[in-house]
Amino acid sequence: MTSILRVGLDVPLDRLFDYRAGDASGAEPGCRVLVPFGPRQVVGVVVERADASELGHDRLKDATRVLDTTPLIDAELLSTLRRAARYYQHPLGEVLHTALPAALRSPKPLPVQVATLLALTDEGRLALDDPKRRRGTRLAALLDLVGEAPVPIAELDGLLPNARAALRTAISRGWIERRGDEAAVRREGVPAPPLNDAQREAADALVAARGFAPFLLDGVTGSGKTEVYLAAIAACLARGEQSLVLLPEIALTPQALRRFRERLGVDVAALHSGLGETERARAWLAAASGDAKVVLGTRSAVFVPLPRAGLVVVDEEHDASYKQQDGFRYHARDLAVLRAHALGVPIVLGSATPSLESLANVASGRYRALRLAHRAGLAQPPALRVVDLRGKALQHGLAPATLDAIAATIARGEQALVFKNRRGYAPVLMCHDCGWSAKCPQCDRALTLHQATRRLRCHHCGFAQGVPRSCPSCESLAIHPVGQGTERLEETLRARFPEVPIVRVDRDTTSSRRARDALLDQLPSAGARILVGTQMLAKGHDLPHLTLVVVVGVDEGLHSVDFRASERLGQLVVQVAGRAGRAERAGTVILQTHDPDHPLLKVLLNGGYRALSTQLLDERRVASMPPFAHFALLRAEAKDSAKLDAFLAIAAASIDDERILAHGPMPAPMPRRAGVLRAQILLEASERTAMQEFLARWIEPLRERPEGKALRWSIDVDPVDLY
Ligand code: ADP
Ligand code: ZN
Numbered sequence: 001m002t003s004i005l006r007v008g009l010d011v012p013l014d015r016l017f018d019y020r021a022g023d024a025s026g027a028e029p030g031c032r033v034l035v036p037f038g039p040r041q042v043v044g045v046v047v048e049r050a051d052a053s054e055l056g057h058d059r060l061k062d063a064t065r066v067l068d069t070t071p072l073i074d075a076e077l078l079s080t081l082r083r084a085a086r087y088y089q090h091p092l093g094e095v096l097h098t099a100l101p102a103a104l105r106s107p108k109p110l111p112v113q114v115a116t117l118l119a120l121t122d123e124g125r126l127a128l129d130d131p132k133r134r135r136g137t138r139l140a141a142l143l144d145l146v147g148e149a150p151v152p153i154a155e156l157d158g159l160l161p162n163a164r165a166a167l168r169t170a171i172s173r174g175w176i177e178r179r180g181d182e183a184a185v186r187r188e189g190v191p192a193p194p195l196n197d198a199q200r201e202a203a204d205a206l207v208a209a210r211g212f213a214p215f216l217l218d219g220v221t222g223s224g225k226t227e228v229y230l231a232a233i234a235a236c237l238a239r240g241e242q243s244l245v246l247l248p249e250i251a252l253t254p255q256a257l258r259r260f261r262e263r264l265g266v267d268v269a270a271l272h273s274g275l276g277e278t279e280r281a282r283a284w285l286a287a288a289s290g291d292a293k294v295v296l297g298t299r300s301a302v303f304v305p306l307p308r309a310g311l312v313v314v315d316e317e318h319d320a321s322y323k324q325q326d327g328f329r330y331h332a333r334d335l336a337v338l339r340a341h342a343l344g345v346p347i348v349l350g351s352a353t354p355s356l357e358s359l360a361n362v363a364s365g366r367y368r369a370l371r372l373a374h375r376a377g378l379a380q381p382p383a384l385r386v387v388d389l390r391g392k393a394l395q396h397g398l399a400p401a402t403l404d405a406i407a408a409t410i411a412r413g414e415q416a417l418v419f420k421n422r423r424g425y426a427p428v429l430m431c432h433d434c435g436w437s438a439k440c441p442q443c444d445r446a447l448t449l450h451q452a453t454r455r456l457r458c459h460h461c462g463f464a465q466g467v468p469r470s471c472p473s474c475e476s477l478a479i480h481p482v483g484q485g486t487e488r489l490e491e492t493l494r495a496r497f498p499e500v501p502i503v504r505v506d507r508d509t510t511s512s513r514r515a516r517d518a519l520l521d522q523l524p525s526a527g528a529r530i531l532v533g534t535q536m537l538a539k540g541h542d543l544p545h546l547t548l549v550v551v552v553g554v555d556e557g558l559h560s561v562d563f564r565a566s567e568r569l570g571q572l573v574v575q576v577a578g579r580a581g582r583a584e585r586a587g588t589v590i591l592q593t594h595d596p597d598h599p600l601l602k603v604l605l606n607g608g609y610r611a612l613s614t615q616l617l618d619e620r621r622v623a624s625m626p627p628f629a630h631f632a633l634l635r636a637e638a639k640d641s642a643k644l645d646a647f648l649a650i651a652a653a654s655i656d657d658e659r660i661l662a663h664g665p666m667p668a669p670m671p672r673r674a675g676v677l678r679a680q681i682l683l684e685a686s687e688r689t690a691m692q693e694f695l696a697r698w699i700e701p702l703r704e705r706p707e708g709k710a711l712r713w714s715i716d717v718d719p720v721d722l723y
């Protein structure tokens with residue numbers, strides 16, 4: 001028996017730590033162990049067992065004890081995480097700990113599986129209220145007890161001994177049900193609408209696929225992509241297989257969960273940021289045991305073990321929130337593909353606005369495209385209309401034609417959505433007399449004015465200060481907000497439409513997930529109203545009464561320097577536009593711009609996202625940009641510019657591969673944030689393998705350099721943001 005455990009610890013060192021198995025001799029790879037680390041006892045994950053250690057047996061410490069009887073991270077997940085750690089150049093120990101829910105990173109016992117509640121159903125309530133019901137039985141006592149308040153199953157025996165038989169009776173009569181954490185489990189699924197031909201074809205292709213098979217489900221908003229997923233998941237359920245569904249945080253609403261639960265008729269394990277640590281761990285463990293047949297989660301749900309996997313779904317696959325922006329900088333969509341490959345199951349990436357990466361994979365034949373070209377049911381596609389702002393008398397950014405269109409929508413008793421991707425009142429506060437403007441002292445960026453709280457805030461570092469009464473530079477009283485954020489748009493609309501309910505949705509009005517869900521919950525209701533918000537409004541609840549969408553900040557997207565800006569603008573416009581006219585009523589989308597003849601806008605108007613993405617892909621090919629080239633970004637930050645320069649000079653000097661093109665060292669697009677200087681080197685290769693080979697050689701020695709230990713630096717493989 002091998003006696004050395006090679007353990008991944010949650011430390012930023014790219015190596016494993018060897019321990020003598022000691023009392024943890026039963027620990028297999030994938031099991032957690034408690035081990036001494038310096039003066040502390042820490043949780044680690046066994047990656048390998050070995051006969052010998054380079055350190056020599058005698059110099060090793062004993063592992064303290066094993067925490068799992070069977071591997072918590074199964075063989076497939078362990079091997080995929082090892083590949084991911086290599087691909088993203090991130091220490092394996094940290095990768096393993098990122099994959100585990102927080103509650104499982106501690107040595108405490110695993111949270112009890114499915115601590116479900118017993119709750120009275122509507123029928124149970126009727127039985128309880130029936131004046132003729134029998135009393136004095138266990139069943140009657142049980143109804144009385146559960147009728148007062150739902151009871152955790154684990155507490156039943158203590159509260160009412162010998163009631164298990166009565167419980168079985170009550171459940172079989174439909175009086176009492178077991179309830180999950182979020183909603184009652186419906187045993188009978190709600191019937192699906194009959195799929196149309198395009199949906200049928202797509203669902204059949206997914207159901208028929210065997211082994212690893214990547215699909216792109218390219219379907220306009222409202223075309224019924226979710227129905228296709230549901231049909232494929234139902235087929236998995238019938239085979240006893242698990243499905244994993246990834247959604248962006250903002251799309252994983254209670255409404256979405258309910259739809260999956262009701263339709264599939266099984267409990268759906270949810271994993272999102274609104275859950276407590278214990279609940280997350282429970283959902284994770286339910287997936288690991290194979291009990292949870294359907295797992296619906298956000299980015300980090302890509303790490304759940306799936307011992308009986310049948311299908312992986314990534315909805316809104318273009319969404320930038322799938323990329324983790326700190327620590328282990330993985331892309332959940334790309335990892336999902338890697339996992340589906342390792343699990344040997346089909347994966348479907350769905351979007352109304354597919355990423356250029358996925359479209360390129362279709363073009364090269366790696367992914368198979370499934371198309372849903374039309375909206376399901378009666379819904380009409382919205383009409384796109386440009387409102388030319390040039391020379392118009394604007395009311396805080398809104399053109400007269402826009403305001404007229406909103407008025408007409410309201411008069412019809414319908415809803416309008418005004419979209420602006422900037423929260424706060426105004427992005428700039430400026431002095432009319434001397435030109436001074438409020439800047440963040442730590443970032444050199446403009447401070448955003450928040451009128452309701454009378455604060456100037458930095459959206460990059462959190463710095464905040466009061467609003468000065470007079471110009472700090474010339475003491476003039478003529479300081480004015482310039483430009484508009486959602487708060488100001490709301491004010492303008494309130495003044496113009498005083499009778500109409502207005503709801504603003506942005507990070508300021510939805511500080512907690514609960515507040516957000518409550519706010520989003522009230523949006524769909526009937527009656528004239530105006531919704532104002534940031535991209536938080538671009539997805540989420542169905543809004544059946546919404547017939548007008550106004551995009552206020554088109555020009556910012558048209559004139560950005562970020563190479564992904566045009567792709568993002570196109571996606572955003574098409575996504576918000578997709579919210580209009582989902583029911584029988586046709587919708588209109590207004591794009592306000594000073595540049596109505598901009599070529600990208602014309603392509604989008606005439607050919608939609610399809611034409612835009614084709615053109616952008618051509619441009620990227622010509623310019624050797626991703627997905628036709630592969631990027632990695634070395635970022636460094638320090639208070640001291642000499643340290644920054646020293647480290648990046650060493651990093652640049654050790655680039656010795658002619659297949660790698662290096663840009664920099666150069667200041668980051670945001671050269672100072674929160675008082676820290678930032679600089680970077682952007683690496684480019686035309687082949688992914690060349691980049692991988694080079695990084696594997698380049699990064700490790702850099703980690704050893706004292707110049708690198710004197711500051712913070714990181715490597716971002718396939719960066720989404722060049723910031
Ligand atoms: P997507 O995910 O592509 O945005 P959904 O699956 O949410 O689209 O469907 C949009 C709307 O159309 C939903 O209200 C859904 O119930 C309805 N729908 C989808 N497929 C059908 C169908 N085959 N027949 C009738 N209604 C459908
Ligand atoms: Zn001034």
Ligand code: ZN
Binds near residue numbers: 440441442461463
């Ligand atoms: Zn700042």
